Amino acid sequence: MFPVRRIRPSRLLSPYVKAFEERVQRLDATVVLRPLPARTEQFLEFYLADRYRVRDIASGAIETAPQAVLVGLQTYRRVDVLLGGALRLFTIQFTPTGFSALFGPSTAQLTDRALAGGDVLGPEVALIAERLEAAPDLAARAAIIEAWLAPRALAQARDPIAWAARRMTALHGGVRVADLARAADLGERQFERRFTRAVGVSPKRYARVLRFREALRLKAEGVEAGWASVAQAAGYVDQAHMIHEFQALAGDSPERLMAAMAPARETVVPVVGNLQSGQPAGS
Template identity: 80%
Template sequence: MFPVRRQRPSRALSPYVKAYEERVQRLDRTVVLRPLPARTEQFLEFYLADRYRVREIASGAVETAPDAVLVGMQTYRRVDIVLAGTLRLFTIQFTPTGFSGLFGAATAALTDQAFAARDVLGREVAEVSERLEAAPDFASGVAVAEAWLLGRVPTGDPDPIAWAARRMTTLHGGVRVADLARAVALGERQFERRFTRAVGVSPKRYARVLRFREALRLKTEGLEPGWAGVAQAAGYVDQAHMIHEFQALAGDTPERLIAAMAPARETVVPGDGNLQSRRSSPA
């Protein structure tokens, strides 16, 4: 198990930031491969000690991650990461529309991509990284991130797309696009355009990845012992439909993916601040 400290943001940042996380682990000579199947999260990650190596699935090429990386939503298993050495990571996980809300960027350009954060956000990322590296503990790191992001909170009315994306996330994709559009008083086509700009993918594709991640969660947390039960609970037509989606979004069968993810499985541990309760989670 890899320990993860997690803290929720302040109230002012809660529409934009899902959580702050810290991972500290000394692996010495152990090398761990972590598969990265499709996921909805957009995040900014700072490597404050040794950095991950990233293995591209298509080519097999291995590169070292930059010291701060901005990662968009991933709709398929594009890379795996190689963990080794001494790890100290600080992660800012954004809500579905949080990055676009704070930085005014259309997130479609981030989808299925990862960029050196400095190339996208400028010199200030390096300054934040230096302050995080100097922070004596997780709570101090959170304070650094909060001070930086609070200055970017926009004024004006909340974006209705943010509510719609949260609703879809809460229901693990189990909601009709037409119903969401109607709830925020938008035509379906207008809703889809605005959703894609704010979230980075279409509503239907977002729901597809949410359903897949829910199936992973149900299995890794032991909430559904059998795959047929997982398929039903996650909202798939049947088990064959679920297996097809695992192949498309993770490049593997459900059984093999779960086995491959096991060595790098994470567990949330108690820490400073308003932390969530302890629980295991898929990577």
């Protein structure tokens, strides 16, 4: 198990950031492979010690991750990561529309990609990385990011697309696009265009990945024992439909994927604190 320490953002940032996370692990004599199937998370990750190595599924080429990497929503198993050495990672987990709201560019540009943070967000990312590395603990690192993102958050208006993405996430994709468009007071085509621009994929594709991730969670946490029960609980038509989706989104069967993911499975350590002030942390 890989422990994940997590702290929640302030109320000001909560529409844009789900959590700040820290992963610390030493694997001096071991290299662990972690498959990365389809997932909805968008995040900016800083490597404060050794870095991940990334293996491209199609070519087999292995590259070292940049010091800060910006990862968009992934619709299939594009890469695996190789974990080794002294790992200390700090991650900003964005809400579905959080990155787009804070930084402006269409999130669709990040879909199925992982880019050096500095290439997208500019040289300030390197300065933030230096401050994060010097900070004493997770709370201090979270405060650094709060101070960085707060001015951007203050400039944002309430967004019906952000609400719709949160609603779809909460229901694991089990909601009709037409119903969301109606609730957002938008035409269906307009809703789909705005959703794709803000989230990175169409509403239907986003729901597809959410359903897949829910099936993984149900099995990993033992909520449902058999795969037929998992398929039903996750909202698939039947087990055959679920198996087809696993092949499309992870390149493997459910059983083989779960076995491959087991050695690098993460476990969340209880929240170490939060930043609930309405003011930017560190102000």
